[in-house]
Amino acid sequence: MNLLYKILFYISGFIIVWAMVGYPLSIQIIGKLFKNRRLEKDYSHQPSVTVMVVAHNEEKVILEKLNNIIELDYPREKIEFLIASDNSTDRTNEIVKQFMNEHQDRNIRLYEVKARKGKTNAQNEAQKTVTSEYLVMTDANSIMDKNSVIELMAAFTSEDIAYVSGKLSIINQKSSDISNAEANYWNSDLATREIESRIQTITAGNGALYACRTKDYYDFDPIQCHDSAMPPLYALQGKRAIANHDAIAYEKAGEVIEDEFGRKVRMNRIILKHILPDVRILNIFKYKWFSFFYFGHRTCRYLLWISHLLMFVTNALLMQESLFYTTTFIAQLLFYLLALVKVFTKLDNKYLTLIYYYCVTVIAQWVGVYNILTGKAKPFWEKADSTR
Numbered sequence: 001m002n003l004l005y006k007i008l009f010y011i012s013g014f015i016i017v018w019a020m021v022g023y024p025l026s027i028q029i030i031g032k033l034f035k036n037r038r039l040e041k042d043y044s045h046q047p048s049v050t051v052m053v054v055a056h057n058e059e060k061v062i063l064e065k066l067n068n069i070i071e072l073d074y075p076r077e078k079i080e081f082l083i084a085s086d087n088s089t090d091r092t093n094e095i096v097k098q099f100m101n102e103h104q105d106r107n108i109r110l111y112e113v114k115a116r117k118g119k120t121n122a123q124n125e126a127q128k129t130v131t132s133e134y135l136v137m138t139d140a141n142s143i144m145d146k147n148s149v150i151e152l153m154a155a156f157t158s159e160d161i162a163y164v165s166g167k168l169s170i171i172n173q174k175s176s177d178i179s180n181a182e183a184n185y186w187n188s189d190l191a192t193r194e195i196e197s198r199i200q201t202i203t204a205g206n207g208a209l210y211a212c213r214t215k216d217y218y219d220f221d222p223i224q225c226h227d228s229a230m231p232p233l234y235a236l237q238g239k240r241a242i243a244n245h246d247a248i249a250y251e252k253a254g255e256v257i258e259d260e261f262g263r264k265v266r267m268n269r270i271i272l273k274h275i276l277p278d279v280r281i282l283n284i285f286k287y288k289w290f291s292f293f294y295f296g297h298r299t300c301r302y303l304l305w306i307s308h309l310l311m312f313v314t315n316a317l318l319m320q321e322s323l324f325y326t327t328t329f330i331a332q333l334l335f336y337l338l339a340l341v342k343v344f345t346k347l348d349n350k351y352l353t354l355i356y357y358y359c360v361t362v363i364a365q366w367v368g369v370y371n372i373l374t375g376k377a378k379p380f381w382e383k384a385d386s387t388r
Contacts, residue, residue, distance in 0.1 A: 002321065005314040006314070008310050008311075008314045009310070009311055009314040009315055009318060011307075011310075012306075012307040012308070012311035013307075015300045015304070016308065016311065019296070020358075022296070023192075023297060024192060026296070027195050027293075028191075028195070030199065031195035031198070031199075034199050037199065038198070039155065039244060040155075041151075041154040041155060041157065041244075042154055042157050043154045045153050045154055045156060045157070046074070046075055046153055047132075048078045048079075048080075048131075048134070049074065049079050049132055049133070049134045049135075049149060049153065049211075050081075050082050050130045050134070050135050050136070050214075051079065051080070051082065051136045051138065052082045052127070052135060052136065052137050052138070053065060053081070053082070053083050053138055053139070053140055054119045054122045054126075055083060055084070055092050055140040056086040056088055056092075057092060058090075058141070059090045059092050061140055061141045062083075062092050062096060062140055063095055063099065065141070065143070066083075066095075066096065066099045068144055069081050069138075070103060070108075071146060072146060072148065072149050073147050073149075074149045074150055076106075079149065080107035080109065080132060081106065082108075082109050082111060082126055082130065083096050083108070083109070084111045084113060084125070084126035085110060085112050085113060085122075086113045086116050086118065086119065086122040086380070087113050087116035093110065093112060096108075096110045111125065113126075116380055117222045117379055117380065118223075118378070118379030118381075119225065119380070120221070120222045120224055120225055120226065120379060121222035123137065123226070124220070124222070127214070127217050127219075130214055131214075132214060134153065134156070134212070134213055134214060135211060135212055135213075135214050135217060136148075136149055136152060136209070137207070137212075137226065138208060138209050139207055141252070142168070142208040142249040142250065142251045143249065143251070144209060144248075144249050145248040145249065147246075148209060148247040148248055148249060149247075151244050151248075152166060152210075152211040152244060152247045153211070154244070155242060161239070161241075162212060162216045162237070162239040163210065163212045163230050163231060163234050163239075163240075163241035163242070164211050164212075164242055164243070164247070165193070165202060165210045165241065165244070166208070166209030166210060166244060166245070166247035166248060167190060167245035167246070167248045167249070168190075168206045168208040168209065168251055169248055170182065170183040170186060170251065170253045171251065172252045172253060172255060173253070175252075175255045176256070177350075177353045178254060178255060178256060178260050178353075178357070179254065180350075181353050181356075181357035182254065182260060182357070185357070186253075190243075190245065196243075196293050196297070197241075197242040197243040197244075199289050200240065200288060200290055201231065201234070201235045201240045201241050201242065201289075201290050202241050202242060202243050202293075203231055203232065203235075203290070203293050203294050203297045204231055204297075205226065205227050205230060205241065205243075207226065208249040208251050209249035210227075218233060222379040223269065223377065223378075225267075228270075228274055232278065235290045235294075236278055236281070236287070260360070261360055261363075261364055262381070264361055264368075265367045265371070266381045267364075268367070268368025268369070269368055269371060269372070269377040269378070270372070271305075271365060271368045272369065272372055274302050275299055275302045276299060281294050302365070304361075304362050305366045308362055312329075312332055315329045315332060316329060335355060336359065338352055339352075339355050339356045339358075339359040342356035343356065
């Protein structure tokens with residue numbers, strides 16, 4: 001039995017270390033080997049574009065968003081704006097209609113979703129009304145840089161590029177230790193995505209800003225989100241999902257742990273499927289770097305919840321084996337105790353905050369798994385007030 005415990009201990013330990021340290025380091029090394037590869041751009045590529053904004057009860061931010069998108073630097077005759085209102089019950093629709101009336105010289109449409117089924121469903125429904133060549137998706141609380149659409153379109157330099165993700169820039173990093181931790185994590189993740197993009201394809205995008213060809217759009221199950229579903233879909237089709245971080249959207253991170261925890265739980269509403277969404281991903285001979293990227297950047301991270309539990313339990317059972325196992329068990333206990341110190345003392349220490357933030361991330365995965373197993377995972381959610 002001890003042999004089984006050791007196998008589980010070392011496999012779990014490898015998954016944790018590879019996800020958080022090994023893969024980020026390896027991708028930096030690989031990036032240096034491919035340093036001569038650069039993102040190609042063609043600024044003469046200016047096809048017809050629909051900028052779609054999905055909104056549910058966004059009366060606080062929708063007017064600012066509307067004023068933002070009509071100021072985008074793109075040929076006016078080639079761009080339209082589509083607000084997909086996911087059964088909004090506040091003043092969102094009223095504000096959009098009034099804005100449309102005041103800006104009749106701009107091509108703005110409102111699509112009202114009759115039954116609330118979440119962001120992806122609203123995108124699925126609204127997309128069927130689109131006639132432009134390309135779709136640009138953005139969130140209601142994201143402010144787009146003036147050149148963001150031009151940058152996204154410039155990155156579609158070949159037919160095999162099916163998806164381009166922009167850069168989400170956190171504007172309230174210094175507002176709280178929670179927003180600071182999220183911004184630090186996100187900046188590190190962006191660096192990894194930039195390298196994946198240069199070499200072959202990214203494993204996930206972000207909902208704040210991304211684009212695809214209208215003909216390549218796929219009706220995903222509403223429980224899924226484009227951030228995590230689109231790039232793997234295109235990769236398995238032999239296409240590329242890339243990142244152009246000169247296309248920028250600005251957004252607030254959650255400033256309180258309740259908001260950030262809730263966001264992470266929602267992100268994990270389909271975590272079990274994301275671990276390995278398609279067994280073909282393992283075919284490294286066909287999918288090359290994508291197989292390596294997905295395993296390190298996604299599969300291992302999506303296994304942190306179970307890996308930490310297995311490592312802790314098997315370590316406890318192996319403590320009598322040697323001083324090594326006793327030491328590693330004590331180290332794990334100290335790690336979790338430091339997170340509790342942060343909870344109860346509220347100390348302003350960046351190391352305590354990072355440990356606490358990491359533990360919150362793992363707990364959010366557990367809640368996501370629980371919601372899946374109990375049928376509580378839903379395709380929609382309430383927005384975080386501190387991000388508005």
